[in-house]
Amino acid sequence: xxxxxxxxxxxxxxxxxxxxxxxxxxxxxxxxxxxxxxxxxxxxxxxxxxxxxxxxxxxxxxxxxxxxxxxxxxxxxxxxxxxxxxxxxxxxxxxxxxxxxxxxxxxxxxxxxxxxxxxxxxxxxxxxxxxxxxxxxxxxxxxxxxxxxxxxxxxxxxxxxxxxxxxxxxxxxxxxxxxxxxxxxxxxxxxxxxxxxxxxxxxxxxxxxxxxxxxxxxxxxxxxxxxxxxxxxxxxxxxxxxxxxxxxxxxxxxxxxxxxxxxxxxxx
Amino acid sequence: xxxxxxxxxxxxxxxxxxxxxxxxxxxxxxxxxxxxxxxxxxxxxxxxxxxxxxxxxxxxxxxxxxxxxxxxxxxxxxxxxxxxxxxxxxxxxxxxxxxxxxxxxxxxxxxxxxxxxxxxxxxxxxxxxxxxxxxxxxxxxxxxxxxxxxxxxxxxxxxxxxxxxxxxxxxxxxxxxxxxxxxxxxxxxxxxxxxxxxxxxxxxxxxxxxxxxxxxxxxxxxxxx
Numbered sequence: 001x002x003x004x005x006x007x008x009x010x011x012x013x014x015x016x017x018x019x020x021x022x023x024x025x026x027x028x029x030x031x032x033x034x035x036x037x038x039x040x041x042x043x044x045x046x047x048x049x050x051x052x053x054x055x056x057x058x059x060x061x062x063x064x065x066x067x068x069x070x071x072x073x074x075x076x077x078x079x080x081x082x083x084x085x086x087x088x089x090x091x092x093x094x095x096x097x098x099x100x101x102x103x104x105x106x107x108x109x110x111x112x113x114x115x116x117x118x119x120x121x122x123x124x125x126x127x128x129x130x131x132x133x134x135x136x137x138x139x140x141x142x143x144x145x146x147x148x149x150x151x152x153x154x155x156x157x158x159x160x161x162x163x164x165x166x167x168x169x170x171x172x173x174x175x176x177x178x179x180x181x182x183x184x185x186x187x188x189x190x191x192x193x194x195x196x197x198x199x200x201x202x203x204x205x206x207x208x209x210x211x212x213x214x215x216x217x218x219x220x221x222x223x224x225x226x227x228x229x230x231x232x233x234x235x236x237x238x239x240x241x242x243x244x245x246x247x248x249x250x251x252x253x254x255x256x257x258x259x260x261x262x263x264x265x266x267x268x
Numbered sequence: 269x270x271x272x273x274x275x276x277x278x279x280x281x282x283x284x285x286x287x288x289x290x291x292x293x294x295x296x297x298x299x300x301x302x303x304x305x306x307x308x309x310x311x312x313x314x315x316x317x318x319x320x321x322x323x324x325x326x327x328x329x330x331x332x333x334x335x336x337x338x339x340x341x342x343x344x345x346x347x348x349x350x351x352x353x354x355x356x357x358x359x360x361x362x363x364x365x366x367x368x369x370x371x372x373x374x375x376x377x378x379x380x381x382x383x384x385x386x387x388x389x390x391x392x393x394x395x396x397x398x399x400x401x402x403x404x405x406x407x408x409x410x411x412x413x414x415x416x417x418x419x420x421x422x423x424x425x426x427x428x429x430x431x432x433x434x435x436x437x438x439x440x441x442x443x444x445x446x447x448x449x450x451x452x453x454x455x456x457x458x459x460x461x462x463x464x465x466x467x468x469x470x471x472x473x474x475x476x477x478x479x480x481x482x483x484x485x486x487x488x489x490x491x492x493x
Binding site: 151152154155157158159161195197 | 378380381382383396398399400401
């Protein structure tokens with residue numbers, strides 16, 4: 001039986017969709033069967049980030065209203081044979097087209113066939129949020145190290161606690177700029193985790209590769225060199241119960257010629 | 269008339285009609301009518317023009333319907349009126365509400381952004397109020413936990429409530445209808461952790477040892493010397 005996890009944040013633009021796409025991909029790479037559900041109805045873009053936007057025929061509203069069968073609407077990602085699927089959002093209607101009960105029903109229908117069902121939540125705490133949370137066993141709250149984002153995350157955690165999900169919410173801190181944290185210009189990881197007082201699932205560094213790979217429709221986890229990709233892979237492993245240390249915030253300084261030479265002498 | 273359903277008693281401060289709780293209500297109604305009829309005819313006994321009666325029901329609570337019926341009987345006699353209807357018992361719910369109001373509630377919640385926690389009575393708060401969260405008590409607030417949001421005592425109109433504890437990180441303190449916003453200009457004094465409403469109806473701060481003089485009742489409630 002699969003586990004359903006909602007990925008939410010309250011604030012927009014903190015990386016919910018990127019996190020959903022990458023976490024889903026990372027789990028699929030670990031040989032887990034994953035279904036991503038895009039609940040940002042009206043403004044879908046999980047399909048674009050995954051590079052599956054040209055393959056949509058039916059969407060979640062079609063399924064909920066009985067115009068299509070669930071298996072007809074699921075899009076298979078061919079890169080991971082039979083491991084990663086997407087249930088896309090509708091674009092021509094609004095968030096009220098879906099009811100929490102309908103989402104719940106769809107998730108229950110998917111549960112026997114998948115290991116993970118990830119629900120990509122829209123920004124805000126209205127109907128779309130309620131829809132996404134209704135289907136979830138657990139929540140992952142995404143926040144960036146900015147006060148506005150942390151405040152909204154706090155609000156969302158409060159709402160999630162009232163919903164009484166099966167498991168307590170967990171936190172991902174996204175878009176950490178190492179140099180700003182080290183200079184004390186950005187809230188640090190401990191401060192945010194302590195403030196929100198929920199379990200930290202992982203951190204993801206700010207990385208330009210995220211944007212370039214999203215533009216190509218390839219989640220950044222597929223790029224082995226990317227620090228952000230590494231962050232998402234670590235998070236996926238922690239979800240699977242492995243113990244993985246947090247990535248270091250220390251910056252690797254680029255060595256100048258002088259340092260290289262002195263180091264060369266030290267070695268002898 | 270050994271088993272009479274009602275009896276009339278005279279006191280220094282007025283007349284009292286005692287309704288016997290074991291009697292049938294129809295008997296009570298009938299006897300009350302007879303009694304009032306009798307008194308009304310013989311009103312020379314009363315020196316005042318208007319006579320008030322207390323009604324005592326003992327271990328029995330009149331229902332709204334029964335109260336109405338008794339009031340209706342009195343309405344036939346313009347000279348007589350009911351001062352009040354009193355019982356020796358109260359409803360369990362009312363009793364629970366009274367206890368609730370007089371108790372010090374221990375609470376260790378996390379009150380997050382956008383949440384309001386309202387407590388009937390006093391609260392000993394050991395949790396955290398996040399920025400944007402509101403801790404609200406109808407009585408006093410004793411703060412042991414961390415307050416980064418809004419702390420409100422005496423909500424909505426109890427001027428005698430106090431806030432005791434560290435409010436140096438709070439966004440606002442409120443007592444009854446008064447509000448202080450802490451910002452760069454207004455900062456709470458760490459050495460004065462007691463917030464109260466002073467004689468000028470403004471929020472003021474005191475040292476801990478001054479609280480006993482200000483609200484001795486609090487100490488009586490906690491016990492001790």
